[in-house]
Amino acid sequence: MNRERPGQGFRGNKSALPTKPCVVCGRPMSWRKRWARCWNEVRHCSDACRRGTPR
Template identity: 70%
Template sequence: MKSGFKGNKSSLPAKLCLVCGREMTWRKRWAKNWDDVKYCSDACRAKKQSGGQADAGKKQ
């Protein structure tokens, strides 16, 4: 990616949030860790973390 991007945003890469399924478009702040970005927000990150613990409690 060029640092001075001023073009069409539809040409940027995108991926889906693992929790809610929303599409996330590449952002400059994610440039260094785009492969590690999995969640669209802190709320989705919290749901994913608590979701795994809640499921473990239901099984017992």
């Protein structure tokens, strides 16, 4: 079993994750594990915002 020590890692508390606004629409984006290595470069909340498609 791969158990983490208490107090380390994500334990289901999404409010503890960092957030930042999308540069196009301003919606808050929550941190995702997939973005762990490139969180500083993430600027858009979706492909539609990245392309500049109006909503």
